[in-house]
Structure formats: structure tokens, C-alpha cells
Amino acid sequence: MSGAEFVPLSLTPMLIGIFVAMACALPGNFLLLRRQALIGDAISHVVLPGIVVAFLLSGAVAALPMLLGAAGAAVIAVAAIEGIRRVGRIEPGAAMGVVFTTMFAGGVLLLEISDTSDVHLDVEHALFGNLESLIWLDAFGWASLLDPEALAGLPVELPRMAATFVLVGAFVALFWRPLKISTFDEGFAQTIGMRTRPLGLALVVVSAIAAVAAFDAVGSIIVIAMFICPPAAARLMTNRLETQVAWSMVFAILAAVTGYVLAGYGPLWMGFDASVSAAGMIATMSGVILAIAAFAGPHRRSV
């Protein structure tokens, strides 16, 4: 395949997919070890009403109000889960189930009863995203990567996801030691004077930022898959956190690249003249990787 075709059509979606996968998998490692793996699932459901409300208030599909709306919805959801759990004395899983299904239902209903037919905002889009459409029309080949004029036409999701990944990476790098200690032994972390509650909250907030930014670009299904599958597969490979994080990054990139390629070109190789959903395929590939790790990973057994 020539650069003239690959760079404008496939390079940016693939890079966005990679950044999304890595930005979600990185905090996913800690969420997995803290038994909070389903937070990614909850966040990606509650983001929908936030985005719809932001759209209804601002009247346009613009990035900033939507990010704010999504973030606001995530905060409300976390507060509601915590409140219901404490006030009603209900176990956290059920409290989460109550909140995220209700908020998602509210979002769907708002979307259906308000007039959004003239803009590209619907439930399917929110779920699957549209990774394939994030193409770079100004590019003509590899040379465009050095051409400032063409670079100005990059889809805005690419720098945004790259920045999100840098932010998430910076958070994890900066708080590596406290995160590691409080994840494995919260009691010990408190004894040596760490403030574990704000740290746990910060982890959730960073995860929410990653989820919201990714959601805007690629829909919720990749987000949920990437929060869980690469870290879970990496967990079956090693006993060391450093190695686990490294494996999870490798798996995330692998899932994003193979998923995108299979979705875009797989049907062509099999003789069909169409492509399938890239988001769905990336999630599927992360599941395949997890399945392989579960059958062959050196540390797959429970100890």
C-alpha cells in the first residue's frame, strides 16, 4: 500500500486508536488491581447524558462544552454512587448498577425527545464512535508529515488524544510510588502517612478524563474494552507491576493496530467490498489477546 493512500486515510485513525488504547489501559492497570475494573464501564455509560445536556445547552456539537458536560456527568455519577451506597447501605456493585443505567436511560430519552436530527449525535454514535471517519484530508503522502500546512488540517482528535495520553502518563509517573503502595497495601500506605482517599479519587478522575476524551473520539465500546482487557491480559503475564504496565501498553497498541487493520482490510482480503466497525474490531482483538493470555500466560493461575 502506498503512502499516498495510507497517510490520509489510515494513519490518523490508527494513531488515535493507539493513543486511546494506551490512555485507557494505563490507569486501567491500577483500577484492575484495586477491584474497580468496572468504573470504566460506568463512566462510559454516564457520559451520554452529560454530552446530550451540553449539546442542548450550547446548541452545537462543539468539543469543549461536550467535554465539560461529560466530566460533569461523571462527577455527578461518582457522587450519586457514593451517596446511594452510604445512605441506602447498598453494596457498591448494585449502587453502580442503579446509577449508570438510570443516567444512560435519561441520556437516551433526552436524545430521543429533543430534536437532534440535523446533527451527528445519536446513541449508536455514542456507543461505537466513528474511528474510520477521522481522516486527514490534507495529506498526500509521508511528506505531509513535515508540511505545516497539511499538519494544520489534522483531525483535532489526534492532538487531543495525544495530550490526554501525556496527561495520564504524567499522573501515573508522578504518583507511581504512592499509587503502587496504596494499590497493594492501603493500610500500610496510610500508616506511612499517605493520603490514600484523595489519591484513589484522583485515579478515578484521571480515568474519567481519559474515558471522556476517548469517548468523544471513538465511542464507549473501545473505552470499556481498553480499561480492562490489556491490563487483565498483562496481569496474567507477570507478577511485577512495572512489567505488567509495560505488557499492557504493548497489548493496547497491538489490539489497536491489528483491530484497525482487520476492520479496514480484513473483509477486502476475504473478498468483500466493505469494511466493518473498527471500534468493535479493536475491542474484539483485545479480547483475543486476553483469551491467549488466559490460556498460555505464565502467571495465569490464581495463587
Place this chain on the structure above:
Amino acid sequence: MIWDALFLGLGYNATLVTIGAMLLGMAAGVGGTFLFLRKRALVSDAVAHATLPGVGLAFIVMVAFGGDGRSLVGLLLGGAMSAGIGLLCVSWLSTRTRLAEDAAIGAVLSVFFGFGIVILTVIQAMNAGRQAGLEGFLLGSTAGMLRTDAIVLAVSAALTLGLVLLLRRPLTLASFDPEYASASGRSIARIDLAMMGIVLAVTVVGLKIVGLILIVALLIIPPVTARFWTERTDHVVAISGLVGGFAGYLGAATSAAVPDVPTGPIIVLISFALFALSLLFAPQRGVLSSFLRHRSFQRRVHLRQGLLALAQHQPIYEGLTMRLLKNAGLVLADGVPTDAGKARAAKAMLDEARWTIVRGDQSYEAAAILYDGLTDLETLLTADQLQDVDARLSKPHGVGA
């Protein structure tokens, strides 16, 4: 229009669907209770999302064999098969590998759903121009349903409800005391399997009515709502079934009257409204009642402390205490105790003195552990015991010369 729908006046199909939704809601409420009590509510989310690839593949297979591809029974069977595989994956991952159940749930949910999306796009490419209508399975759509489909839904919802009611005794046992259940010769693994079978049935029947994304709400919200009202399992089961049935009925009826709105979200929001009402107003566990209980306790503490202060001729500066004493007619506006106030204060003082003796004597241990600085001792001890305690109080006596 809405009244017609509520009283089942919108035609045969809509009536069947509404009744089906009600039966489904009841089955989900009852079945979900056991899931909730075993703290495995979110497993059902994985099961629900795992139906999507099965539905899509069933469509493709039926088209490949020359059919229309839209036979509801076929689609639901496909969904049940892939949901079963998803369920096996969850239990395999969480028992045979080191991954926790929540990670297994999330992995199965996202991967199966992602694969389902891939299949949906394949179907779109297969028959461009002809709508497969599978999107209706995501959020539920009961508008314009065929009569045979409506009958299938109503009957299978009724069967599911019957199944849940048949199995409720072993399920209750396993939810509360798995060890006792296995000691009395029941296999926990089989009971769990039956529970998951019920979840599977509810999910599959609910696919068309509520949709796979939100069906989990029907299994979670009614039991959580019912839990506010009672401490007894059989009552939780009954109330949960009622809540689920009511939400299903009202939701399906509303959606039949307002055809643009998908059924699932309405049913979920109605369930949530019932949940919110219970959270606020339930006796015992509700927010309002715990607030009132806290207030009345606060008043008792303040009143008691105020009386003790009066008895010892100490000034009272605290506003609430003063107000309470005044409102009860125990002190005058300037803080001087009335006769009633003096009597109550003396009684409070006597009570404290008696408590001191009771708490110092091991033979009154059973009563002493109930000490909270508020309870009148008369409510705990018999008249004989009180006499014994009073005999040990220091008597008023003259000052020695």
C-alpha cells in the same frame, strides 16, 4: 392516548406487549433479588451485552438459509447461545485464572459487545437497503411488533416468571447460607447455575422489550428498591416483583402511546423513580426517617442534659436545650425552673445516681451494657431490683454536730 394505553385499549398487540413487559418486570424483580443478595448483580450486565453477537450471527445464519432473518424466536435463541458462552467465559475467567470477577465481567461485556458491533456492520454491508432492524435490540422497541412476536414475548415472560417462582426456595437458601444449603444436601453449583439460567432467560426475553444495554437495570433496581422497605427475604422478593412489574407495565404502556420513544429507557426511569421515592421516604432505612430519628435522638440528649444541669443549678447557655426546656414548660423565659421542671430534674438526677450503682455492680451487667445516658432505669429493672438499688443510694442525713 396514554389512558387508553394504561387500560390496555391500544389493540391486541400493544396489550400483549404491555402484559409481557409486566410479567418480565416481575420475573426480573424476583430473579434479581437473589442476584442482589448474592452480591453478583453486575454479572447480568455481562450476560446482557453478550447476547449481541448471537443475535447478529443468528440473523446471518437465517439469511444464509434463505429465510427472512427477522424471526424473533431465532434471534432470541442465538442471543441465548452467545450469552451462555459469555456466562461460561465469566465463570471460567474468575475461577480458573487469577482475574477477579469484576475484571472478567468487564472483559466479557466489552469484547462480546465489540464483536457484536462488528457483526452488525457486516449485516449492514450484506443487505444495504434492507433494514435488519437489529438496532431495536440495543434499547428495546416494541412499536410495530408482529402478533406472533408479541405472543412469543408474553408467553416466554410468563414462563420465566413461573420458573423463578418455582425455584425461589433453594435460591433463598443459597443466597443467605450457602454452607447450610450444601450441608443439607443441595448442590450450590447447581443452584448458582439455576440462578444464572434465570438471568439468561430474563435477559433474552427482555432483549426486544428493554434492550440489552439497560436490561441489567431491571434486575438491579427493583431488588434494591424493595430492600428499603423490609428486612425479610420473602417480602423483598414480593415487593421487588411488584416494583418490576409496575415499572414494566407503565413503561410499556407509555411507550405504546408515544411511539418514538424506545421502551427500555422509560421502564428504567420509572424503576428509578420508585427507587428514589423509597430512598427518601421508606420507614426505617429511608433518608427522611433516619433524619427524623436523628432529630428525635438529638432532642432527647439535649433535654436530658438540660435537666441534669437544672438539678445541679448550673446555668444553660446552649440555645436548643433552652428552647426544648421552655417549650416543655420546664423553665420560665429567664431560665428559672418551674415546679414541673424541678420535679423532672430531680428525677433525672435520681436516675443518674441509680445508673451509677447499676453500672458499678457486676450482677446488673445485663442492664449496665444498655447504658446510654438517656434510658429511664424503670424500663429495664423490676420493682424488686429497683428497691435493691435504691437501698444503696446515699440517704439524706443530718450534718454532724
